[in-house]
Amino acid sequence: MQVEILTIGDELLLGQVVDTNSAWMGAMLAKEGFRVQGITSIGDDAKTILDTLGRLMDNVDIVLITGGLGPTNDDITLQTLADFFGSKLVFDASVYADIERMFPGRPNMNALNRDQAMVPKDAIVIHNKVGTAPITWFESEGKVVVSMPGVPAEMKQVMTDEIIPRLKKRFKVPSIQHRHALVHGVGESSLAIQLKEWEGALPSFIKLAYLPQVGLVRLRLTGSLPNKTILTKSLDEAVDKLVPLLGNSLLALEDITPAEVIDRLCKQKKISLSVAESCTGGYIAHLITSQAGSSVYFKGGVVAYDNAVKCDVLNVQEKDLIKSGAVSQTVVEQMARGVRELLHTDVAVATSGIAGPTGGTDEKPVGTVWIAVATSSQVISRLFQFGTFRDRNITRASLEALAMIKEVLDQGDIISSRR
Amino acid sequence: MQVEILTIGDELLLGQVVDTNSAWMGAMLAKEGFRVQGITSIGDDAKTILDTLGRLMDNVDIVLITGGLGPTNDDITLQTLADFFGSKLVFDASVYADIERMFPGRPNMNALNRDQAMVPKDAIVIHNKVGTAPITWFESEGKVVVSMPGVPAEMKQVMTDEIIPRLKKRFKVPSIQHRHALVHGVGESSLAIQLKEWEGALPSFIKLAYLPQVGLVRLRLTGSLPNKTILTKSLDEAVDKLVPLLGNSLLALEDITPAEVIDRLCKQKKISLSVAESCTGGYIAHLITSQAGSSVYFKGGVVAYDNAVKCDVLNVQEKDLIKSGAVSQTVVEQMARGVRELLHTDVAVATSGIAGPTGGTDEKPVGTVWIAVATSSQVISRLFQFGTFRDRNITRASLEALAMIKEVLDQGDIISSRR
Numbered sequence: 009m010q011v012e013i014l015t016i017g018d019e020l021l022l023g024q025v026v027d028t029n030s031a032w033m034g035a036m037l038a039k040e041g042f043r044v045q046g047i048t049s050i051g052d053d054a055k056t057i058l059d060t061l062g063r064l065m066d067n068v069d070i071v072l073i074t075g076g077l078g079p080t081n082d083d084i085t086l087q088t089l090a091d092f093f094g095s096k097l098v099f100d101a102s103v104y105a106d107i108e109r110m111f112p113g114r115p116n117m118n119a120l121n122r123d124q125a126m127v128p129k130d131a132i133v134i135h136n137k138v139g140t141a142p143i144t145w146f147e148s149e150g151k152v153v154v155s156m157p158g159v160p161a162e163m164k165q166v167m168t169d170e171i172i173p174r175l176k177k178r179f180k181v182p183s184i185q186h187r188h189a190l191v192h193g194v195g196e197s198s199l200a201i202q203l204k205e206w207e208g209a210l211p212s213f214i215k216l217a218y219l220p221q222v223g224l225v226r227l228r229l230t231g232s233l234p235n236k237t238i239l240t241k242s243l244d245e246a247v248d249k250l251v252p253l254l255g256n257s258l259l260a261l262e263d264i265t266p267a268e269v270i271d272r273l274c275k276q277k278k279i280s281l282s283v284a285e286s287c288t289g290g291y292i293a294h295l296i297t298s299q300a301g302s303s304v305y306f307k308g309g310v311v312a313y314d315n316a317v318k319c320d321v322l323n324v325q326e327k328d329l330i331k332s333g334a335v336s337q338t339v340v341e342q343m344a345r346g347v348r349e350l351l352h353t354d355v356a357v358a359t360s361g362i363a364g365p366t367g368g369t370d371e372k373p374v375g376t377v378w379i380a381v382a383t384s385s386q387v388i389s390r391l392f393q394f395g396t397f398r399d400r401n402i403t404r405a406s407l408e409a410l411a412m413i414k415e416v417l418d419q420g421d422i423i424s425s426r427r
Numbered sequence: 428m429q430v431e432i433l434t435i436g437d438e439l440l441l442g443q444v445v446d447t448n449s450a451w452m453g454a455m456l457a458k459e460g461f462r463v464q465g466i467t468s469i470g471d472d473a474k475t476i477l478d479t480l481g482r483l484m485d486n487v488d489i490v491l492i493t494g495g496l497g498p499t500n501d502d503i504t505l506q507t508l509a510d511f512f513g514s515k516l517v518f519d520a521s522v523y524a525d526i527e528r529m530f531p532g533r534p535n536m537n538a539l540n541r542d543q544a545m546v547p548k549d550a551i552v553i554h555n556k557v558g559t560a561p562i563t564w565f566e567s568e569g570k571v572v573v574s575m576p577g578v579p580a581e582m583k584q585v586m587t588d589e590i591i592p593r594l595k596k597r598f599k600v601p602s603i604q605h606r607h608a609l610v611h612g613v614g615e616s617s618l619a620i621q622l623k624e625w626e627g628a629l630p631s632f633i634k635l636a637y638l639p640q641v642g643l644v645r646l647r648l649t650g651s652l653p654n655k656t657i658l659t660k661s662l663d664e665a666v667d668k669l670v671p672l673l674g675n676s677l678l679a680l681e682d683i684t685p686a687e688v689i690d691r692l693c694k695q696k697k698i699s700l701s702v703a704e705s706c707t708g709g710y711i712a713h714l715i716t717s718q719a720g721s722s723v724y725f726k727g728g729v730v731a732y733d734n735a736v737k738c739d740v741l742n743v744q745e746k747d748l749i750k751s752g753a754v755s756q757t758v759v760e761q762m763a764r765g766v767r768e769l770l771h772t773d774v775a776v777a778t779s780g781i782a783g784p785t786g787g788t789d790e791k792p793v794g795t796v797w798i799a800v801a802t803s804s805q806v807i808s809r810l811f812q813f814g815t816f817r818d819r820n821i822t823r824a825s826l827e828a829l830a831m832i833k834e835v836l837d838q839g840d841i842i843s844s845r846r
Contacts, residue, residue: 021463023454024638028445030468035442044440049449049466219443289716290709293730297708300784300817307733311702311712314726317770351736365719398719
């Protein structure tokens with residue numbers, strides 16, 4: 009089933025807002041077996057909306073529209089849609105009740121809010137659980153046009169709970185299944201070379217997508233076949249063959265983040281965790297504490313940016329700092345041990361490196377990073393050589409630190425002191 | 428001058444990549460006096476590219492294309508453009524030299540890379556300083572079509588250094604000037620009400636844009652007038668009237684981030700800084716250390732997630748923790764004083780709050796955050812009530828912490844201990 013996405017709003021053309029809705033919708037539609045043919049962004053202008061909608065409906069079966077539904081005068085999408093389908097706006101009591109619920113403390117909502125309850129007469133109105141703008145579904149000559157709010161949280165809620173299920177009922181889409189693998193520390197092109205033979209041997213009904221981010225590649229296998237049993241078996245076999253090829257690069261066989269991997273492992277093994285960060289400057293702690301409920305296992309950390317902090321707080325030996333430098337195996341191991349003892353945790357991770365853009369030497373160029381993980385029984389440390397960009401070095405070092413924690417936790421010989 | 432942006436690539440339609448290029452280009456073009464009419468994303472398909480390009484050229488003077496220029500088979504933009512303009516691909520030695528420079532250690536580049544040096548015969552070829560894909564400029568019937576790489580760093584470099592200057596030479600655009608104000612702690616709609624009268628009194632040739640982010644609103648005044656002297660004077664007057672209206676909400680009169688504001692102030696006043704973070708979990712340290720050169724003033728911090736860390740490391744009194752709770756004025760002030768003494772800095776900031784989604788009570792609901800700033804002579808603290816979303820609470824608390832540091836540094840009575 010072919011889909012066109014239409015996003016409406018002057019703010020998109022002026023670059024005041026990045027259109028993240030379309031990519032989110034594209035990914036979700038692809039996962040469910042729909043195919044996005046094109047994405048168009050236009051301004052809040054009736055003639056442009058009419059012309060564009062007419063053109064898109066000639067091309068595809070489904071047009072999904074976001075934006076232009078706010079309470080202000082420049083939002084004209086619904087009136088324009090009513091004109092397009094030869095309908096007119098009428099007051100809808102259920103939409104008005106939704107809006108009233110959004111303004112609990114304000115019995116006198118303004119006229120603008122009341123206007124938001126005016127919807128095209130011939131549209132199916134879908135309940136907006138998280139906002140005031142109505143969602144409307146039009147059918148005409150076998151085609152479907154849906155208008156949704158541009159606010160990402162509202163659009164995502166209604167797409168997930170309402171629009172996708174209704175589209176799947178309305179149109180016949182192939183049966184689809186996915187498998188995921190989260191890979192760290194390998195670039196997309198190296199990974200592609202590494203997996204070439206395996207990829208070449210995949211059955212024709214299984215497609216592989218590389219979804220790269222800084223320091224990570226998410227692999228997604230999408231299989232499409234009428235026989236679900238064969239499809240499940242084929243996908244499982246493909247994953248079974250993939251796992252040994254990835255080895256230690258594999259972080260998870262699910263569509264989750266590295267911080268979620270650590271979150272689950274720490275909760276499951278009742279392990280407590282601390283961090284000592286030099287070059288990563290608090291970013292590892294931020295990734296961990298972005299997880300709701302991380303306070304169960306994460307005790308805290310020390311951002312030891314200055315060398316004096318490494319010595320005074322983390323008990324790094326000054327003579328080793330002078331002899332080997334802050335970016336060294338000796339110092340990073342002492343940092344990991346130091347924060348583990350200071351915060352009384354089962355496991356601690358430490359980073360020390362040169363994030364750049366300055367501070368590099370011939371011996372230790374920008375991007376040189378030492379990472380150590382300490383437990384009650386051992387300290388493991390590793391040297392990394394990332395690139396020249398500060399933000400990427402911070403991200404990559406933080407992700408590799410999380411991956412090293414996973415590696416140590418997977419060994420399974422850590423004694424939890426948590427009750 | 429009317430512009431259409433065309434982004435090409437299957438990965439955009441599948442949602443594997445968010446199109447950030449279009450918003451960046453839209454913002455830059457608006458700043459320079461060009462007007463983006465629409466943004467279209469399509470797949471790597473020759474017929475679709477031909478049809479779309481024809482339609483866009485009917486509407487506007489300038490079509491800017493990004494993407495579809497990689498070395499693999501699915502990238503067909505240049506061949507399609509050659510077909511469109513009735514031209515053909517020819518080998519270009521200067522492009523080949525550019526590509527060779529990108530592969531210094533590999534004398535035997537592969538055939539795919541050599542193919543990237545094939546460019547349409549009738550196009551002006553523009554040098555790509557940071558990548559291998561050629562940039563091409565077509566003119567036909569008074570209209571301009573430019574093809575650029577989809578890699579954001581390459582697109583931004585060539586847009587800034589080459590395309591915008593050439594477009595400004597080729598087309599007559601009005602003389603434009605901008606002023607910026609970075610505002611924190613006020614929502615977009617409240618700010619709009621607060622500034623309504625001032626905005627209404629702006630001369631017709633000055634437009635105001637609200638660019639909201641979580642916890643921040645960037646205001647941009649754009650003036651357009653043939654007489655540059657009057658324009659400068661009018662913009663300066665508008666800003667002079669704006670400043671007192673914003674009061675303490677104003678962080679900067681430039682287009683910079685809050686962390687950059689702190690970076691400049693600390694460097695200029697030779698102030699050293701430390702942080703003690705509970706609910707912000709390392710994010711303040713991350714924002715500060717994302718600035719290159721922050722090690723000059725930032726000594727480090729303590730992420731005191733667990734209460735034991737607050738007592739053991741930051742010297743918070745256990746009896747106060749028990750009596751007032753971790754999220755209290757007493758505790759956050761002790762945290763700020765504690766980290767300032769531990770890390771020997773001029774100024775320290777501390778946060779303690781309930782990021783959510785759980786952990787709230789009737790008295791202290793999710794979003795309750797205390798922030799304190801300590802210097803040698805004083806500790807100031809403030810209570811905030813943010814919302815219900817964990818990531819927004821972390822961001823807003825971190826930005827308010829930076830704003831409070833600025834407020835204290837602006838008072839100007841801090842004695843620097845830095846040499």
